[in-house]
Amino acid sequence: MQVKSTNRSHGGTQGVYTHASTSTGTEMEFSVFVPDHAEGEKLPVVFYLSGLTCTQANVTEKGEFRAACAELGLIFVAPDTSPRGEGVPDDPDGAYDFGLGAGFYVNATEAPFTQHYRMRDYIEKELPALIGAQFPADMERISIMGHSMGGHGALTIALRNPDRYKAVSAFAPIVSPLNCPWGEKALTGYIGADKSTWRQYDACALIEGGARVPDILVDQGSADNFLEGQLKPEFLTQVCEKSGQPLTLRMQEGYDHSYYFISTFMRDHLEWHAIRMKS
Amino acid sequence: MQVKSTNRSHGGTQGVYTHASTSTGTEMEFSVFVPDHAEGEKLPVVFYLSGLTCTQANVTEKGEFRAACAELGLIFVAPDTSPRGEGVPDDPDGAYDFGLGAGFYVNATEAPFTQHYRMRDYIEKELPALIGAQFPADMERISIMGHSMGGHGALTIALRNPDRYKAVSAFAPIVSPLNCPWGEKALTGYIGADKSTWRQYDACALIEGGARVPDILVDQGSADNFLEGQLKPEFLTQVCEKSGQPLTLRMQEGYDHSYYFISTFMRDHLEWHAIRMKS
Numbered sequence: 001m002q003v004k005s006t007n008r009s010h011g012g013t014q015g016v017y018t019h020a021s022t023s024t025g026t027e028m029e030f031s032v033f034v035p036d037h038a039e040g041e042k043l044p045v046v047f048y049l050s051g052l053t054c055t056q057a058n059v060t061e062k063g064e065f066r067a068a069c070a071e072l073g074l075i076f077v078a079p080d081t082s083p084r085g086e087g088v089p090d091d092p093d094g095a096y097d098f099g100l101g102a103g104f105y106v107n108a109t110e111a112p113f114t115q116h117y118r119m120r121d122y123i124e125k126e127l128p129a130l131i132g133a134q135f136p137a138d139m140e141r142i143s144i145m146g147h148s149m150g151g152h153g154a155l156t157i158a159l160r161n162p163d164r165y166k167a168v169s170a171f172a173p174i175v176s177p178l179n180c181p182w183g184e185k186a187l188t189g190y191i192g193a194d195k196s197t198w199r200q201y202d203a204c205a206l207i208e209g210g211a212r213v214p215d216i217l218v219d220q221g222s223a224d225n226f227l228e229g230q231l232k233p234e235f236l237t238q239v240c241e242k243s244g245q246p247l248t249l250r251m252q253e254g255y256d257h258s259y260y261f262i263s264t265f266m267r268d269h270l271e272w273h274a275i276r277m278k279s
Numbered sequence: 280m281q282v283k284s285t286n287r288s289h290g291g292t293q294g295v296y297t298h299a300s301t302s303t304g305t306e307m308e309f310s311v312f313v314p315d316h317a318e319g320e321k322l323p324v325v326f327y328l329s330g331l332t333c334t335q336a337n338v339t340e341k342g343e344f345r346a347a348c349a350e351l352g353l354i355f356v357a358p359d360t361s362p363r364g365e366g367v368p369d370d371p372d373g374a375y376d377f378g379l380g381a382g383f384y385v386n387a388t389e390a391p392f393t394q395h396y397r398m399r400d401y402i403e404k405e406l407p408a409l410i411g412a413q414f415p416a417d418m419e420r421i422s423i424m425g426h427s428m429g430g431h432g433a434l435t436i437a438l439r440n441p442d443r444y445k446a447v448s449a450f451a452p453i454v455s456p457l458n459c460p461w462g463e464k465a466l467t468g469y470i471g472a473d474k475s476t477w478r479q480y481d482a483c484a485l486i487e488g489g490a491r492v493p494d495i496l497v498d499q500g501s502a503d504n505f506l507e508g509q510l511k512p513e514f515l516t517q518v519c520e521k522s523g524q525p526l527t528l529r530m531q532e533g534y535d536h537s538y539y540f541i542s543t544f545m546r547d548h549l550e551w552h553a554i555r556m557k558s
Contacts, residue, residue, distance in 0.1 A: 008502065009539035064343050066542070223287065260288035263345070 001134055004029065010066035011036050016056065019130060023122040024083035025115060030127065031060040032135060033069055033076040044141035044166075044277040045075040045131060046270065049123065049150030049157075052182070053101045055080050059147075064263035065270060072274040075137055079127055081149065083116040097182050098189055104177070105153030106201050108190040117190055124157055141277040143167035145269055147262055148226070149174055149182070151218070155203035159211040167276035169217035169269045171262045172224055175236040176204040182230050204239045215246040217272050219265045221255030280413055283308065289345035290315050295335065298409060302401040303362035304394060309406065310339040311414060312348055312355040323420035323445075323556040324354040324410060325549065328402065328429030328436075331461070332380045334359050338426075343542035344549060351553040354416055358406055360428065362395040376461050377468055383456070384432030385480050387469040396469055403436055420556040422446035424548055426541055427505070428453055428461070430497070434482035438490040446555035448496035448548045450541045451503055454515040455483040461509050483518045494525040496551050498544045500534030 004016040012035035021028040037043055046069070048059055056078040059065070069076045082088075082103030089112045090099035108117035132139040144165050146154035151173020158168035177183020178198055187198045199205035220233050227233075233249055240247040255261040283295040291314040300307040316322055325348070327338055335357040338344070348355045361367075361382030368391045369378035387396035411418040423444050425433035430452020437447035456462020457477055466477045478484035499512050506512075512528055519526040534540040 007535055007537055007539035008500075008533040008543075010543045014539055061341050061538075064346070064542075067343070067546075221287075254287040256286055258286055259340075260286035260293055263343075264287075264289045267346075 001130065009033070011070045012066065014060065014066065016060070021083075021122055021126060023118045023126045026083040026085045026088060028080055028083070028122065029056055030077060030079040031056040032078075032131070033066055034135060035070040035073055035075070037073065037136060042136050042138035043073050043075045044143070044274070045077060045135075045137045045139070046273050047123070047127075047142065047144045047154075048076060048078045049105060049144070049146030049153040050078065050081050051146070051148030051150050052081070053096050054150075055101070058259065059262070062259035062263060063266055065266050068267040068270040072270055074270060074274055074277075075131075075135060077127070077131055079123060082119065088116045089113060098185055102149065102186060104149060104186045104190060104201070105157065106187070106190050109197075110190055110192050113190050119153075120157075123153065124161065141166055143273045143277055145169045145171075145273065146173065147171040148231075148257065151175075152177065152183075152201075152203065155216065156201055156206060158213050159203060159206040160200065162211065162213050165213075167273040168213055169272055170219075171265065171269075172220050172226070172231055172257055173203070173218060173233075173236075174231060175233060176202050178202045178205060179235055180230045180232060204235050207239045207243050207245045212243075212245055214276070215248065216240070217269060218247065218249045219252055219261075219269070220249065221252050221257065221261045223254050224257045224261075226257055280409065288312070290349045291345065293339065293345065295339070300362075300401055300405060302397045302405045305362040305364045305367060307359055307362070307401065308335055309356060309358040310335040311357075311410070312345055313414060314349040314352055314354070316352065316415060321415050321417035322352050322354045323422070323553070324356060324414075324416045324418070325552050326402070326406070326421065326423045326433075327355060327357045328384060328423070328425030328432040329357065329360050330425070330427030330429050331360070332375050333429075334380070337538065338541070341538035341542060342545055344545050347546040347549040351549055353549060353553055353556075354410075354414060356406070356410055358402060361398065367395045368392060377465055381428065381465060383428060383465045383469060383480070384436065385466070385469050388476075389469055389471050392469050398432075399436075402432065403440065420445055422552045422556055424448045424450075424552065425452065426450040427510075427536065430454075431456065431462075431480075431482065434495065435480055435485060437492050438482060438485040439479065441490065441492050444492075446552040447492055448551055449498075450544065450548075451499050451505070451510055451536055452482070452497060452512075452515075453510060454512055455481050457481045457484060458514055459509045459511060483514050486518045486522050486524045491522075491524055493555075494527065495519070496548060497526065497528045498531055498540075498548070499528065500531050500536065500540045502533050503536040503540075505536055
């Protein structure tokens with residue numbers, strides 16, 4: 001692991017790091033905020049998955065998470081959204097919603113994406129192992145959250161690993177790739193046309209199939225441009241009601257899809273995570 | 280005034296606006312955060328002046344001021360750091376510390392800068408009039424703060440207008456352009472070689488000459504790359520001690536010159552301003 005930068009901030013250290021990932025076969029960049037802590041103390045860890053087009057930098061610069069993480073004693077980890085670099089295939093038309101910046105947190109099974117697009121393995125296995133080895137992290141107390149495509153990532157990863165993540169929440173998540181254009185395009189491209197294989201990457205399908213977590217927190221802006229066409233939180237509400245999966249879905253009047261929205265409710269989410277990682 | 284964007288954030292509205300400035304003869308962009316408030320209520324206003332290379336966007340995206348401004352009921356205004364656009368002269372070598380992004384909050388008297396580089400008039404007169412006319416602002420309760428070059432701007436503007444600004448504070452300010460390379464270059468270029476005319480743009484010289492404000496808050500990171508070569512807060516400490524000008528200068532161990540530093544202490548500064556604008 002190489003240190004790209006460290007800055008003192010809010011009574012802790014905000015770092016940006018790179019490492020050679022065995023999952024993606026590329027150099028991957030991520031950021032980690034570590035609050036000041038007693039020597040030998042190990043802190044719980046929140047993983048934050050970003051949305052389409054983002055790198056670690058968006059939430060690191062605009063997420064306004066550091067003050068709350070310092071108060072609550074949380075390490076905050078923000079990975080990239082896809083493999084990048086020479087030889088990594090992109091969308092043939094350079095579209096923003098597939099390829100670079102749009103890994104969708106899956107392990108691709110379709111050529112030419114299989115070699116590098118293994119973001120599921122990266123987020124579920126490789127990155128937690130690295131964080132546990134390199135930072136003062138208590139890997140028995142980890143949780144996951146995300147925004148938009150990263151909300152999809154957080155929900156599906158938590159639902160597939162309910163014993164591992166102590167809490168899960170999302171800002172404006174894609175709740176059902178099976179039922180939106182972003183999901184149709186990405187999963188067809190990475191996983192192929194057989195939609196039965198998509199269900200492991202669809203929060204609603206996972207819940208319908210019996211996956212459960214203790215509870216889910218979702219904030220969704222009412223003025224989000226992607227609300228009706230892509231995000232469709234009503235799918236999540238319906239399947240949770242039908243299945244008995246606890247869900248707190250808060251519609252936030254007038255808020256959009258941007259970090260102006262995310263930063264507003266970041267503290268609420270971190271408090272939600274901290275409470276569930278204390279127990 | 281044209282609206283470039285508005286986003287709901289932290290229980291208020293973050294807007295970005297442009298207008299044709301009569302001071303600079305250019306289109307100027309600025310951002311304004313207005314907390315939710317009762318109909319007809321007028322709120323106190325904090326002006327934030329940015330540092331070298333910045334536009335309004337740096338603090339707007341990374342400043343972490345909105346939560347505190349919403350709680351404290353403060354309007355937050357962030358202007359640009361220089362005129363920009365076709366016909367606006369820049370540093371002949373394109374350096375970062377003169378010309379575009381480096382207006383130093385002066386009225387230039389040297390060719391070819393006299394026509395557009397009138398940031399003093401813009402910040403002291405034109406922008407406050409615009410804010411008073413277009414926003415729910417109580418222009419009897421205004422204050423000013425800034426970072427680096429903007430800290431220089433805030434200090435000098437407040438010291439020249441002690442009856443007008445109810446509070447002043449700065450992050451890592453240039454405290455004496457007469458005594459640092461940035462100041463030497465900028466004031467020679469904009470104002471000319473006669474250093475007696477610089478004193479109106481030098482916080483230390485203004486205090487030495489008798490200018491007073493009720494108090495000054497300064498935060499300075501100890502790991503700031505520009506601390507010894509450019510910022511030299513000891514000049515301010517010395518002149519304040521000698522002159523009886525109240526100063527709270529806080530050295531912040533390990534903090535640098537970045538928004539990771541500024542955002543950490545932004546809430547402290549806004550609380551300082553709010554208290555002084557309530558009375």
